[in-house]
Amino acid sequence: MTMFLHSRTLIPGMVLTVLFAGAALISLVWVPYDTTVLDIANKIKSPSWAHPFGTDQFGRDILSMIMVGARTSIAVALVAVGIGMVAGVPLGLAAAARRGGMLDEFIMRMNDLVFAFPSLLIAVMITAVFGASALNAIIAIGIFNIPVFARLTRGAALSLWSREYIMAARVAGKGAARISLEHILPNVANLLIVQGTIQFSLGILAEAGLSYVGLGAQPPVASWGRMLADSQTMISFAPHLALFPGLAILLTVLGLNLLGDGLRDILDPKLRRART
């Protein structure tokens, strides 16, 4: 438990992350107001006791919209990180195990190629072909995450492959696949967790950007980026419409980044050794 005290960012990061993840979960069973029901009589109301964050141009409760939007953002970003890890980590491990070989060269060249396509361009292409949906956002962000994890895994694994304990495992007759699983993966796991948190936060930002320009989740699915896009024309007389979804994005991303920094503080063996 004392290890939590070693990081000043871990607790605030966790609080913010749990807050928004909690809001997303609660929205599955309960929201203050149904976001699919329009209530034109109550449109564009400023924050009040009944509607703490006010209502939008269709009279929908902003707080409820943000709770449902959290669900979209978190789901998209989480699945995208999952795609990146599931595909990227094995590629990185394989490249490192065959370092300097053709497989390594091939994987790294493919990585470079994907890196030349920002996730927005991938989304543009997918949308041009299949039309816009939240699934596009997941695929676009997910594809972009693959080389991130592949590179990180390869880099960390490469330095581990030169360690003497890997040599000892080879002397014990273990093959590259077994060594990658038993020795390399557990020792890069911390790094992956930290990077996963960071990619998660970048995924939330990317999802917001995509749905803002209409390449992500489509109505009636509530999403923070969409809410901001809708609020733009009304910003001069109803700034609260833009304020709360933006703050939601900012605080979620901030929370995840703080959590990532905090995790790095307690998981990074380099820092931990320096402290003891």
Add this chain to the structure above:
Amino acid sequence: MSLLSIENLSLSIHGTPVLKDVSMALEPGRVLGVIGESGSGKSMTAFSVLQLLPNGTACSGRVSLLGRDILTLSEVELCGLRGRDVGMVFQEPMTALNPLKTIGAQVAETILIHEKVSRADAMLRAAEALEKAELPQDRFPLSRYPHELSGGQRQRVVIAMAIALQPRLLIADEPTTALDVTTQAQILKLLKRLVIEDGIGLMLISHDLAVVADLADDLVIMRQGEVVEAGRSDDLFRNMQHPYSRALLEASGHVPDRHSRAQETPLLQVKNVVRDYVSHAHGLWGKVTHHRAVNNVSLEIRRGESLGLVGESGCGKSTLTRAILGLEEVQGGEILFDGLPVFTHHRANKAVRRRMQVVFQDPYGSFNPRWKVGRLITEPFHLLDTPPRGEERNRAIADALESVGLKAEDQHKYIHEFSGGQRQRIAVARALIIKPDLIILDEAVSALDVSVRAQVLDLLADLSDRFGLTYLFISHDLGVVRSITERVLVMKAGEIVEEGATATVFDAPQHPYTKKLVAAAPALPADVAVA
């Protein structure tokens, strides 16, 4: 007046005491050797002379250089003194130079920051300093970058930087620890020459008594932040008082008690082995170059024997080790273990591999930090067709740990809970657990402090007596090889250049390279080493 006198220096970092009442003095033209094992505070003492200390350091006492008390000087005054009155040489030549600047610019910088001279003049004097450090201008022009030089050459650049302004005091902190033994001898000779020619006072810091013994006029032996013994070196070596200094001296020349049981039957035969590396110098489509790391090497280890293999870094001894262990296939020749090939049909022969184990150099990098000791030392069980389970496995773990002087309960601990010496014992336990015939000791004691090294050598000698083990002892350290092997091979540039009984080879070397190696090896004064 002393050049440097340190009186009752105490130092703490963030409240943790590091030095306690340290005193020593150095006269011009003399060499002061400061000796100690890791954690003795010897480097901190050196850094406190320059006041290049980590944040949160508090000093008390008196450090006087040419009559000025360094502890009372301002940072500006200290900057004026560093490099001008005091030069410093560090342990790691590979990282001590800025990789992005030429060696000329880096040497000239010492001059430029202390004197108002033109850049061209500074460069001229830099060239002189480099010449003085024995880097001739025709081969090492000022325009060279550090990465174009070897470790020893880089150390000469650092020395040139330190002596460019002819300082009165030169501090060398383990200046040769990272270097090969022949290079070490050359650097030590250079330092000695500077002391004699220019009357510089040299403070030489080392963990190695033998390195200092030859050079130092005065000695200070430190332990855990305190000076345990000091005096003129010829007196001190013959008449050590403090038990720690005596133990240190004994450990430096320690010869473990080992009974040779070498039989006539060969256990391992290496016949005309060739190992080439292919490197794609410029990517996948670039020119393919071959590098022959092991060239037509033959050797034989007899059952029960302890065979030494000495050579400097890059001579191919690690490559040979990997080939023997069956980790890499060779391009020519064959390796037979007890008559069986190590490689059959491009695959390592499991029946052979389970009879060989290895202990590596680095006590820190040799273990997966996430595994407990029990799992770590049983890893070689992977080589067995039916690895022991349950109670049988527990007994094997307990036996292995106890035979290296640890406790059976230690299997539930993680590796970071152990000291360097204990880790090396665990590495030996890992090698022992499948009861191999041959253990390859790849620089297995090189990273250890001398006193710990002596203990591990005793353990190895004891184990070979008890279990009838055969050792292949690979090391750059001739002293260690001499103490534990019966026969020795000398390797240079991928070839074995000399072979014979250890005592014969070291006392009467035949090959010029062996002669050079033996001559370069630092040794304690002859009349002391016997004691």
Add this chain to the structure above:
Amino acid sequence: MLRYFLKRLLSLVLSLLAASVVIFLALEVVPGDPAAYMLGLNAQEDTLNALREQLGLNGTLLERYLSWVGGLLTGDFGISYTYRTPVADMIGDRLWVSLPLALYALTLSTLIAFPAGIWAASRRGTYVDAGVMGVTQLGVAIPNFWFAMLMVLVFAINLRWFSAGGFAGWDAGFWAGMKSLTLPAIALALPQASILTRVMRSSLLDTLSEDFIRTARAKGLTKAQAMWRHALRNALIPVLTILGLQFSFLLAGAIIIENVFYLPGLGRLVFQAISARDLIVVESVVMLLVFAVIMVNFAVDLAYALVDPRLRRRAG
């Protein structure tokens, strides 16, 4: 040096080739016939054929790919399906908004990040450091288009210092053009500057703990001299990498930010093209942006060689 250059050049060409194949194939799978779409339901078969010919839609996959790439190389991007005008002209106009915007933002973020990163590193552990790190933590987390909306609210709607959107055009003069790009550029630069500041700081701190800094200090250099003369250039190497990677984020960001400010740039063009299903425009813009990213990374590779003599030597 020459060999290094040639090697990078080869890799550049291969990347461009691979990227063009990916983009071409991705948009080839789209169902439907652009010619039929353009001419409506009642078009005659022979007019359709003539149009297909004109658009380069006939022929095998390989022929179409080669003619597309050949066109790109000669500056012929094809004809827009919706506007029936050359795509090259449409892109040309928009490029003069998007490119200055990206460069403006890149300059701003570098001008902010370098001093801020150096300042924080040289005051490590102080309130200055904590303050800079706190601000960049926010800067990294803020969505740039939201930040842009807030700036519009404050500086355009309330203070009326800038117009809320649109582009004055370069015809109205350089400063008028720059003024309409200022708010967008700031919005783009803020998150990038934050990331760059953090990288600069940590890279500098890493370098300051290197052995050669201690060597420099032992020569008599002050802490500040050691940092400026020895640490800075070494610290620049990882910063360059991030700078190259950031460019692709900057382009992506620019596309979004153009929407906030109704700027007639490539971003607006590509979204109009998507809703009009004008695939050839989408294809061309995506290819152009990918080309830019690859070129910037090529430039970064060359910059490495300028900074680092080890690279010059090793590769040639």
